[in-house]
Amino acid sequence: xxxxxxxxxxxxxxxxxxxxxxxxxxxxxxxxxxxxxxxxxxxxxxxxxxxxxxxxxxxxxxxxxxxxxxxxxxxxxxxxxxxxxxxxxxxxxxxxxxxxxxxxxxxxxxxxxxxxxxxxxxxxxxxxxxxxxxxxxxxxxxxxxxxxxxxxxxxxxxxxxxxxxxxxxxxxxxxxxxxxxxxxxxxxxxxxxxxxxxxxxxxxxxxxxxxxxxxxxxxxxxxxxxxxxxxxxxxxxxxxxxxx
Ligand code: TMP
Ligand code: ASP
Numbered sequence: 001x002x003x004x005x006x007x008x009x010x011x012x013x014x015x016x017x018x019x020x021x022x023x024x025x026x027x028x029x030x031x032x033x034x035x036x037x038x039x040x041x042x043x044x045x046x047x048x049x050x051x052x053x054x055x056x057x058x059x060x061x062x063x064x065x066x067x068x069x070x071x072x073x074x075x076x077x078x079x080x081x082x083x084x085x086x087x088x089x090x091x092x093x094x095x096x097x098x099x100x101x102x103x104x105x106x107x108x109x110x111x112x113x114x115x116x117x118x119x120x121x122x123x124x125x126x127x128x129x130x131x132x133x134x135x136x137x138x139x140x141x142x143x144x145x146x147x148x149x150x151x152x153x154x155x156x157x158x159x160x161x162x163x164x165x166x167x168x169x170x171x172x173x174x175x176x177x178x179x180x181x182x183x184x185x186x187x188x189x190x191x192x193x194x195x196x197x198x199x200x201x202x203x204x205x206x207x208x209x210x211x212x213x214x215x216x217x218x219x220x221x222x223x224x225x226x227x228x229x230x231x232x233x234x235x236x237x238x239x240x241x242x243x244x
Contacts, residue, residue, distance in 0.1 A: 006009065010036055011049070020158070023082045024073065027053075031196070031227065033215045035127065042224050046073045048231045051240050053192040054078055056161070060189065064161050065153065067189040068180065083180025083190050086142060087122040091243065092158050093174040097199055098212075099130075100174075110204070115158055116197050117151060120176075149187055150179055157189065165200065168237040171198035192235065195231050209234050 003022055006014045008213075010032045013022040027046035032039045050072070057069035070079040081106070093100060093116040100110045100116070121131045136142050154177065162172045175198035178191035191197075195210040202209060209230040217223055 010039070011046070012192075017079070021082050022070065023080055024077050025080055025192075026206070031211065031214050033211070033217075035124070038217075040224060041207060042228055045228060048235055049196055050078060050232070051191065051236060052238065053194045053239055054196050055240050057189075057191045059164065060157060060160060060193075063156070065157060065160070066186070066190060068085060068182075078189070081182050083182060083188060084186075085178065085180040085190060088136060088141060089120040089122055089176050090154055091118040091120065091174060091176050092116070092154055093118070093200075094158070094162060095173040095199075097173050103234075110167045115155065117154065122178075132244065140220065151181075153187075153189060157206060161193075166203065169203040170234070170237060171201040171206075173201055175199070181241075183212050185201065195234050200234060201237050 001015045001017050001025070003018060008014070008118065011028055011030055011130060013026040013028065015026065018023060027042060027050040029041045029046045031042055031045060032041055041159065054069070054072045057067050059066055061069060068080040068083050070081060071222075072078050094112060096106045096110040096112060097108050100106070100118070101110075118191055119131050119133065119136055120128045121136070122128055131139075133144070133147050136147065157177065158172070158175075161175075165172045177189060177193060177197070179187050180190040182188055198210055198211040199212060201207065207230075211227070213230055214227045234237050
């Protein structure tokens, strides 16, 4: 059913299928930070990401959230709706961390009473700048009505995932999601949701269970083990059985 290689990103490859409205996403073992400047390979990491993101998209689908996910094909691949991607990254924050901690000078780990939404414009030449709604509309990437629809979906996704992860003793600190439009111009949640795109902290120990372990970086090989073990821990908490 896999037909032609279409394109490749930092962590996935995309293939066409015999259905022009469907694609195959293939998860690689690469992990990157600093806009790809720092790249490593972690054996079987793509398998873990495929399993976690499959689980999360299925879970969101079960709550009526409309996503690009159709089905898992094998341990590295999933069948998805072919999307016309909106070049925006939507970041949602429950606890202050990462770039926002630096930008506002607020201590990492500070809980926010309100959910914080941010938009980053996906543009390599500009280094994915932080923009606001009005910039996105000005750039004719999206309309105010579509933004309103997306914020509604994001809030819903945040509520569902925050509660679910909390039950698994994980704090959903923040995450990044992307949207696209299908052939009928309908907005669907796309891309992935995984420890590569979220910050997960253990509720009791506050230990990081996500890509920050790689971003921060310790000694190289040890670091890879830490990242793999943390992703496995997320898998375990979600009761996903793989790599057997
Ligand atoms: P930030 O604090 O570095 O802005 O990141 C916020 C959230 O977005 C965090 O969960 C990591 C995620 N993220 C990505 O998935 N891809 C990216 O390129 C960046 C910068 C952040
Ligand atoms: N933009 C980063 C990269 O090089 C991703 C990140 O830090 O999450 O892949």
